[in-house]
Amino acid sequence: MxxxxxxxxxxxxxxxxxxxxxxxxxxxxxxxxxxxxxxxxxxxxxxxxxxxxxxxxxxxxxxxxxxxxxxxxxxxxxxxxxxxxxxxxxxxxxxxxxxxxxxxxxxxxxxxxxxxxxxxxxxxxxxxxxxxxxxxxxxxxxxxxxxxxxxxxxxxxxxxxxxxxxxxxxxxxxxxxxxxxxxxxxxxxxxxxxxxxxxxxxxxxxxxxxxxxxxxxxxxxxxxxxxxxxxxxxxxxxxxxxxxxxxxxxxxxxxxxxxxxxxxxxxxxxxxxxxxxxxxxxxxxxxxxQGHDWWGVGPGAHSHVGGVRWWNVKHPAAYGQRMAAGESPGAGRETLDAETRRVERVLLAVRMREGLPTSDLDPEGRAAVAGLIADGWVEGREALGGRVVLTRTGRLMADAVVRRLLPV
CATH class of the missing domain: 3.80.30.20 (tm_1862 like domain)
Structure with a gap:
């Protein structure tokens, strides 16, 4: 289930x-x-x-x-x-x-x-x-x-x-x-x-x-x-x-x-x-x-508008009851603060071909880029131009790359 x-x-x-x-x-x-x-x-x-x-x-x-x-x-x-x-x-x-x-x-x-x-x-x-x-x-x-x-x-x-x-x-x-x-x-x-x-x-x-x-x-x-x-x-x-x-x-x-x-x-x-x-x-x-806005319709669907994220009730029966009552089907929501939005940009952008601007990283994250280049996970030439772009090996290790770019 x-x-x-x-x-x-x-x-x-x-x-x-x-x-x-x-x-x-x-x-x-x-x-x-x-x-x-x-x-x-x-x-x-x-x-x-x-x-x-x-x-x-x-x-x-x-x-x-x-x-x-x-x-x-x-x-x-x-x-x-x-x-x-x-x-x-x-x-x-x-x-x-x-x-x-x-x-x-x-x-x-x-x-x-x-x-x-x-x-x-x-x-x-x-x-x-x-x-x-x-x-x-x-x-x-x-x-x-x-x-x-x-x-x-x-x-x-x-x-x-x-x-x-x-x-x-x-x-x-x-x-x-x-x-x-x-x-x-x-x-x-x-x-x-x-x-x-x-x-x-x-x-x-x-x-x-x-x-x-x-x-x-x-x-x-x-x-x-x-x-x-x-x-x-x-x-x-x-x-x-x-x-x-x-x-x-x-x-x-x-x-x-x-x-x-x-x-x-x-x-x-x-x-x-x-x-x-x-x-x-x-x-x-x-x-x-890329963090744009969308409305998710239906049971369990997630939405995001302007830094507010919410999700609907899960079961179709509960969803139908909300709609019949003229109520929002939303079950819960959260408002993302600036740091959470930055972290999400890093998580998502690093997976993209265009990569992640190094300006979106904090000082520890920027310091980690050199090690990622040395490991063969990040393109060196792109990093010199101010973007973190994964090599193919880096794509296989994308989650590990993110952990190093977002040290706890």
């Missing part, structure tokens, strides 16, 4: 925000994330806030689109009440869960509510995640007609045994089909891969990269499998039923992916993300990493 929500201060019943969120607003884009918390089955490695049919207990999937629309309307009132100027939305992202478990008309209605409330900037990026077995050609055409511009398919692997360990249900042979259908509909395509699955070999991973690159996606994400406490996979490993993922093998897989993607013309722009060109980077994810 999904993990617990963060601790924080109580969120106001009406969702109101302090006047401080207006400060610096002209320098921040605004995006909307819509969480669709439904899945057909729960994958053994997943700890996202998602629910299968027998876990809904008092919530109805048929009601969800309207509840999400109600939160979008609430968001419009809250942002206006805080004194924020009207801002069209730069990016919209439907995540989950499996958003495409809902009828395409539901996703279209949710997107329409965003457009009606704020409008979209010219060329806005509008993405939905999808499983390869959750869409067909007609569904993708309907999404494009509704204003979607991009689809991110959870491919994960091209090897049946690896998919079985992950408890993914799609046939890998379907991936080329859905990519072609998305292209025919005029949608950009991103593929998500996972490496380091127990039992996965380097040859297995090479095969998955082959298949992914054959599809010529615009964007590709490759995430190392993380065994989260409380998941089925963690229990299987603890009981000795499944082998613990091997860190050295995972590092070899990352390096192989980076080599293969670079040779195919894809550039890394964040530790786990590559794009065909700058235009095809995930602008929505960039808004998170």
């Amino acid at each position: 999904p993990g617990a929500l963060p601790l924080g201060d109580p969120a106001p019943v009406d969702g109101s925000l302090p006047a401080s969120v207006v400060e610096g607003v002209a320098d921040r884009n605004f995006g909307v994330y819509l969480h669709v918390p439904f899945c057909r089955v729960r994958c053994g490695y997943c700890d996202f806030n998602t629910y299968t049919g027998d876990e809904l207990r008092g919530a109805r999937r048929d009601d969800y689109a309207q509840e999400a629309v109600d939160e979008v309307r609430l968001a419009g009132r809250v942002l206006e009440g805080a004194g924020l100027p009207p801002r069209p939305v730069s990016t919209v992202f439907f995540g989950g869960g499996t958003p495409t478990m809902l009828p395409h008309s539901d996703l279209a209605a949710m997107l329409s509510s965003v457009v009606d409330t704020w409008g979209l900037v010219d060329g806005a990026e509008v993405t939905t995640e999808a499983n390869p077995d959750s869409v067909d050609a007609a569904y993708l055409e309907a999404l494009a007609a509704a204003g979607f511009t991009r689809v991110s398919f959870g491919m994960q692997s091209a090897v049946p045994s690896v998919l079985a360990t992950l408890e993914r249900t799609h046939d890998p042979e379907r991936v080329p089909l859905v990519v072609r259908w998305a292209r025919d509909a005029g949608l950009d395509v991103s593929l998500d891969l996972i490496y380091g699955t127990p039992g996965e070999t380097l040859d297995d991973w090479s095969r998955s990269l082959d298949v992914a690159l054959e599809q010529e996606p615009d964007h590709l994400s490759a995430y190392s499998l993380i065994v989260e406490d409380g998941t089925k996979l963690a229990r299987q490993i603890r009981r000795g039923e499944v082998a613990q993922p091997d860190d050295d093998t995972a590092a070899d897989m990352y390096e192989l992916a980076d080599d293969r993607l670079a040779a195919a013309g894809y550039g890394w722009y964040e530790v786990s993300n590559w794009a065909r060109d700058e235009q095809h980077r995930s602008r929505h994810n960039l808004s998170y990493w």
